[in-house]
Each structure stands twice: as structure tokens, then as C-alpha cells.
Amino acid sequence: MEKKCIGIDIGGTSVKLGIFETNGVLLEKWEVPTRKEENGKNILPDVAASIKAKLQEMGIALADVAGAGMGVPGPVLPDGFVEVCVNLGWRNMNPQKELSELLDGIPVKSGNDANVAALGEMWQGGGKGYRDIVMVTLGTGVGGGVIIDERIIAGRHGLGGEIGHIHVRDEETEHCNCGGVGCLEQVASATGIAREARRKMAASDEPSAMRQFGDKINAKNVLDCAKAGDKLANEVMKVVSHYLGLALSQISLTVDPEAFVIGGGVSRAGKFLTDMVQKDYDRFSTISSNKAVLKLAELGNDAGIYGAARQVL
Amino acid sequence: MEKKCIGIDIGGTSVKLGIFETNGVLLEKWEVPTRKEENGKNILPDVAASIKAKLQEMGIALADVAGAGMGVPGPVLPDGFVEVCVNLGWRNMNPQKELSELLDGIPVKSGNDANVAALGEMWQGGGKGYRDIVMVTLGTGVGGGVIIDERIIAGRHGLGGEIGHIHVRDEETEHCNCGGVGCLEQVASATGIAREARRKMAASDEPSAMRQFGDKINAKNVLDCAKAGDKLANEVMKVVSHYLGLALSQISLTVDPEAFVIGGGVSRAGKFLTDMVQKDYDRFSTISSNKAVLKLAELGNDAGIYGAARQVL
Numbered sequence: 001m002e003k004k005c006i007g008i009d010i011g012g013t014s015v016k017l018g019i020f021e022t023n024g025v026l027l028e029k030w031e032v033p034t035r036k037e038e039n040g041k042n043i044l045p046d047v048a049a050s051i052k053a054k055l056q057e058m059g060i061a062l063a064d065v066a067g068a069g070m071g072v073p074g075p076v077l078p079d080g081f082v083e084v085c086v087n088l089g090w091r092n093m094n095p096q097k098e099l100s101e102l103l104d105g106i107p108v109k110s111g112n113d114a115n116v117a118a119l120g121e122m123w124q125g126g127g128k129g130y131r132d133i134v135m136v137t138l139g140t141g142v143g144g145g146v147i148i149d150e151r152i153i154a155g156r157h158g159l160g161g162e163i164g165h166i167h168v169r170d171e172e173t174e175h176c177n178c179g180g181v182g183c184l185e186q187v188a189s190a191t192g193i194a195r196e197a198r199r200k201m202a203a204s205d206e207p208s209a210m211r212q213f214g215d216k217i218n219a220k221n222v223l224d225c226a227k228a229g230d231k232l233a234n235e236v237m238k239v240v241s242h243y244l245g246l247a248l249s250q251i252s253l254t255v256d257p258e259a260f261v262i263g264g265g266v267s268r269a270g271k272f273l274t275d276m277v278q279k280d281y282d283r284f285s286t287i288s289s290n291k292a293v294l295k296l297a298e299l300g301n302d303a304g305i306y307g308a309a310r311q312v313l
Numbered sequence: 314m315e316k317k318c319i320g321i322d323i324g325g326t327s328v329k330l331g332i333f334e335t336n337g338v339l340l341e342k343w344e345v346p347t348r349k350e351e352n353g354k355n356i357l358p359d360v361a362a363s364i365k366a367k368l369q370e371m372g373i374a375l376a377d378v379a380g381a382g383m384g385v386p387g388p389v390l391p392d393g394f395v396e397v398c399v400n401l402g403w404r405n406m407n408p409q410k411e412l413s414e415l416l417d418g419i420p421v422k423s424g425n426d427a428n429v430a431a432l433g434e435m436w437q438g439g440g441k442g443y444r445d446i447v448m449v450t451l452g453t454g455v456g457g458g459v460i461i462d463e464r465i466i467a468g469r470h471g472l473g474g475e476i477g478h479i480h481v482r483d484e485e486t487e488h489c490n491c492g493g494v495g496c497l498e499q500v501a502s503a504t505g506i507a508r509e510a511r512r513k514m515a516a517s518d519e520p521s522a523m524r525q526f527g528d529k530i531n532a533k534n535v536l537d538c539a540k541a542g543d544k545l546a547n548e549v550m551k552v553v554s555h556y557l558g559l560a561l562s563q564i565s566l567t568v569d570p571e572a573f574v575i576g577g578g579v580s581r582a583g584k585f586l587t588d589m590v591q592k593d594y595d596r597f598s599t600i601s602s603n604k605a606v607l608k609l610a611e612l613g614n615d616a617g618i619y620g621a622a623r624q625v626l
Contacts, residue, residue: 256468
């Protein structure tokens with residue numbers, strides 16, 4: 001029997017799980033709730049029990065599983081150690097070691113969830129066919145993952161791919177969650193785009209379709225207005241694209257990937273967004289015309305289980 | 314007999330060569346002139362002949378050489394192909410393949426000279442003991458090299474570690490050699506530091522020890538004046554350090570190395586420079602206090618032959 005592999009994506013509300021063929025075919029996916037009480041001590045036993053039950057249901061023995069990969073919402077050190085995982089209540093533990101013990105010793109490998117999602121997109125998503133990609137996730141925040149030679153660059157302190165906190169904007173005055181000022185996340189996340197729109201509306205009397213949403217405006221509203229040709233909304237997106245293009249050029253001149261894969265809720269704006277960012281990226285990357293292409297992510301919320309599973313191959 | 318390895322650093326004026334033990338001990342180093350005429354067609358035959366003569370002199374058979382590594386002053390693609398190497402006149406050739414043939418088929422591996430120097434510093438220089446470093450070479454220009462897990466991140470288009478062309482300064486108006494505006498190289502290279510000093514002198518009437526050098530001022534003059542407490546010179550270095558610290562933070566949030574190794578002529582300013590840059594790097598890296606340390610390069614002009622040799626191990 002061909003070996004299977006398991007992908008586990010641990011989120012603050014639910015744990016997503018998937019059973020894969022080693023060629024990337026997803027056989028089965030399901031979820032279990034994340035029990036965060038008592039410092040999240042039930043999370044891994046719940047995951048292990050659910051995996052064992054599912055395997056039995058599918059008639060797969062643990063001996064036929066090559067391993068299980070796990071994405072964790074926080075920094076993971078090279079040996080799998082997690083100092084702190086705020087969303088789960090975990091502190092100073094090695095979840096990959098613990099889960100391996102709970103799964104009768106099969107190999108378990110863990111990584112930061114954003115990095116793992118990047119690996120998933122490289123394997124079976126928008127980055128399929130490439131070995132070196134950088135994923136940029138534009139969601140509530142801005143996350144990222146750097147994949148070189150099909151491996152995650154996690155970094156020595158778990159900061160690899162933390163591109164949302166690259167300082168890009170000198171004239172910013174508000175603080176980012178990280179304590180910095182002018183981070184990419186402050187302007188290019190869904191939250192940041194909405195904030196930029198509120199600022200632009202407040203700073204001018206210009207009529208704009210954005211005004212119907214008032215202070216409740218969200219990133220999707222801004223992008224819809226921009227696509228429909230609204231001038232002020234396009235000015236907002238011009239600012240966003242400027243800083244995104246700048247950050248991509250900085251990343252290219254460090255690791256020079258084959259492709260950037262843009263994901264997260266904001267990326268639903270599709271080619272409208274990537275065409276815009278491509279222009280700014282080119283403008284800041286004059287040293288060579290031969291450089292990374294921009295692609296859209298394809299796996300959505302499943303990127304995490306794909307990438308988690310890919311870690312053990 | 315313990316195998317040896319050979320390091321070759323091809324420069325525009327001379328080729329540096331070294332014979333090493335595989336543990337990093339340099340047994341012998343020498344140079345040959347770089348004959349650039351006729352599109353540099355003699356360079357590799359000259360190198361091969363010189364290596365064969367030296368090995369004979371030392372009583373080492375080619376069969377006892379594990380391989381030869383080469384640093385080339387231009388972008389090198391993953392398979393060793395060089396599209397163009399302006400300084401040598403090379404175009405569309407594969408120097409590692411050619412040199413291997415000239416050396417009776419021993420393995421030859423090539424890399425960009427800045428990347429190779431970074432690998433050398435990791436192996437036996439300022440980055441010794443680390444596996445992940447980023448080297449920053451502050452010379453006439455600003456070069457760099459990214460080493461992760463003891464391997465060069467050359468990039469898919471040869472742009473890996475081209476950190477001198479990271480855009481950092483929005484208010485710059487002059488163009489960089491790369492065609493961009495506001496590149497790190499424009500402010501943090503020796504040339505850039507001297508230019509910043511000329512600008513600061515022209516923009517104020519403030520007395521300064523820098524004025525004795527007039528328009529001929531160089532980076533060493535600026536740094537000497539700054540160390541001696543000259544106010545205007547310290548203002549120049551504050552600008553330089555600001556942008557260097559910014560670029561290091563951007564690099565950290567992409568690949569998160571264990572250490573930055575600062576080299577090149579400007580780095581002779583030593584701890585005065587690294588202490589200054591460390592503060593700015595910290596200021597832009599608020600997300601974590603646990604991050605890369607700044608070290609000084611130690612191998613000087615020999616970094617290239619060390620790193621070249623290390624490539625074949």
C-alpha cells in the first residue's frame with residue numbers, strides 16, 4: 001500500500017486535518033474544535049484521537065503513514081520547540097515531540113502556520129512547478145513564508161518570512177502591534193487598507209463611492225470601488241500597491257525567488273491587485289528585468305494542511 | 314593522503330588562488346594576473362596552468378584534490394552558466410564546466426564573488442560557528458551574500474544577496490548605477506558616505522574637521538572625523554547607519570540569520586560602526602529582541618578564496 005501523510009493546521013478556533021497521498025492528492029479532510037482551556041493541554045490529545053479514529057474508519061494502519069506535519073500559529077524553533085503560542089495558551093513545549101508520542105512514534109514535523117501555508121502553495125497551489133517561492137498573505141495582518149529549494153526558511157529565531165513587519169513607510173505615525181511604526185502590515189493588510197481608506201476620505205471632500213460605507217468600510221469595499229473606477233479608492237490602492245511592490249523588491253534582492261504567491265482575503269481582488277503590484281515591484285527592481293513573477297494563491301484555507309503534510313516528505 | 318581543495322577568486326585585475334585542507338587550513342595562496350583581452354579567453358587556461366604547476370611544486374596529485382571552487386564577479390545561474398561578466402569580458406559561457414575540463418575533470422563549482430566571500434566568512438571568518446549568516450560588504454559599492462544552512466542562496470536569477478540595490482531612501486534624487494533611485498549602495502558604500510559628507514558640508518556653514526578634505530573627502534576621512542567627535546561627520550554617519558539598520562531589519566524579517574557579518578573597506582571603522590548600526594537595526598526590529606548579532610568580517614581579501622573552496626565540500 002502506498003504510504004499516506006497527514007497534514008494538521010492548528011488554528012485558534014479549529015484544527016484542520018487532512019490525509020494525503022504522497023503525490024499531493026487530498027483523500028479526506030475534516031476539522032475538530034480547538035480546546036484552548038487549561039493552556040491548550042487537550043489540543044494534541046484531541047488531534048491524535050481524531051487522526052486515529054479517521055485512519056481506522058479509512059482502513060489505514062499507522063504503519064502505512066509516512067508522517068504527520070503540523071502548522072502552529074506562532075514561531076517554531078528549528079528543533080520544533082515552541083516558546084509561546086499566545087492563541088493556544090502553549091508555552092515552552094515541543095508539540096511535534098508530544099504528538100509523535102501520541103501517534104505511536106510516527107515522524108511529526110512542525111512549522112509556523114504561515115510558512116507551512118507557503119509550502120502548501122508551492123506543492124499543490126499557485127506556486128506549483130516552482131521550487132523557490134515567497135508567499136505573501138494579505139489577511140487581517142500580513143504574513144509570509146519563504147521557500148527555497150522546496151524547504152521552509154524558518155529562520156534561527158522563528159522570524160523567517162515575517163514580512164508583515166518589514167518597515168516600509170516612514171511617514172506613518174501610528175504603532176503596529178509589533179511595537180514598530182510603518183510596518184507593511186499597517187498599510188497592506190485588510191485592516192490597513194480600510195484604515196487608509198478612512199484616512200483618505202477624512203482628508204478630502206472629494207465625492208467617492210467609498211463614502212456609503214462610512215467608517216465601517218472594509219478592504220473588499222475599497223477594492224470593489226477601485227475596480228469600478230472610483231478615483232479616491234484607486235488612490236488608496238496606489239498607496240497600498242506602492243508599499244507592497246517595495247517590500248517584494250526588497251525580498252527579491254535578498255532571496256530572489258522564482259515566484260511570489262499572493263494569498264489571504266485581500267488577494268480575492270485577483271489580477272486587478274497583482275497587475276498593480278507588479279508595476280510597483282518592477283519600478284523598485286531596476287537591477288534586472290529577469291525576476292520573480294506574481295501569482296495568486298489557489299488553496300485558500302487548505303494551504304495549511306497541504307503544507308503541513310508536505311513537511312514530512 | 315587527506316584530500317585538498319582549491320579556492321579561486323577571479324577579479325578584474327588579478328585572480329587569487331588558494332590550496333586548503335578540507336578543515337579550512339590555508340596551505341598556500343598566490344595570485345595570477347587577469348588577462349582580459351579577447352573577451353577573457355585566457356583567464357581559465359591561465360588559472361588551470363597555474364594550479365597544475367602549484368600542485369606539482371607541492372607534490373599534490375590532482376587525484377588528491379576534492380574539487381575547485383570559483384568566485385566570479387557577476388551573476389551565476391544555478392547550473393553555473395554566466396550570461397555576462399562585464400569586468401572579464403565573458404558572455405554566455407559556463408566557466409565551471411570549462412575549468413573542470415581544463416583540470417582533468419575534477420569537480421568545479423562556481424558562485425557569485427560576493428556570495429562566495431560570505432560563505433568564506435561563515436567557514437573561517439567573522440561568521441565562524443554559525444550556519445546562517447548574511448554578509449554585507451561596504452566597499453566601492455554595497456554587496457552581500459545570504460548563507461542558510463551553510464549554503465549560498467544564489468537566487469533563481471542570480472539576484473540573491475544583491476542587497477546594495479534594496480530601495481531604502483525615498484528622498485534620494487540621483488540615480489544609482491542599477492537605474493534605481495534610493496538604493497542602499499547610494500548611501501552606505503564608501504562612495505555613498507563620501508557623497509553624503511559633501512552634501513552635508515554644502516548644506517551648512519557649520520565648522521567641521523571634514524572640511525580640510527574638501528571635495529576629495531573619502532569614507533575613511535568621514536569615519537575618522539566621526540570617531541574624533543566631529544558633529545557634522547556624526548550626522549553623516551547617522552544617516553548611513555539609519556539606512557543600514559533599516560536594510561538589516563528587512564533582511565532579518567525575510568531570512569532571519571544568526572549573524573550579519575560586516576565587511577569591506579568601510580568596516581575597518583570596526584565597533585564604532587557596528588555599535589551604531591546595531592542601534593538602528595534594533596529600532597527597526599521591534600517584533601523580537603531575539604535576533605541576529607552583528608559581527609565584523611575577518612578574512613579581508615582572502616574571503617573569496619576561502620568561500621570558493623568551501624563550495625566544493
